[in-house]
Amino acid sequence: MIDSELLPQSYCKIIQLNEAVTPELAAVLLTKVLAFHGEYLPANYLGYITDEDIYGKVYSTWKNAKLIKDTKLLEVVDHLYCLC
Structure with a gap:
């Protein structure tokens, strides 16, 4: 996702290979994927x-x-x- 520029380079410091992501990062990743596919609309x-x-x-x-x-x-x- 970083290579495709869906996430900023600053996330390189947060993401650890072969380790589970934090719930916060998982929420960001899922939101970005949904937004990329046009399936995410904020509540308001x-x-x-x-x-x-x-x-x-x-x-x-x-x-x-x-x-x-x-x-x-x-x-x-x-x-x-x-x-x-």
Whole structure:
């Protein structure tokens, strides 16, 4: 993966031949392989900045996001918002 430039040269210091990789390095390697094959999308992936419809996706997601997850706090904030 280093030779194919999927991982930076700095990983040469971390990877030890004939030894198990750390869980962290295994996660990085698996993520890179999935990304290389186009099968990895981060949890909050909306698209690329160059996508024609990215503005609409960001706006819609922001508008529909539930930023406050605590229902009691959300009720207080909604009530205060209505008083404005």
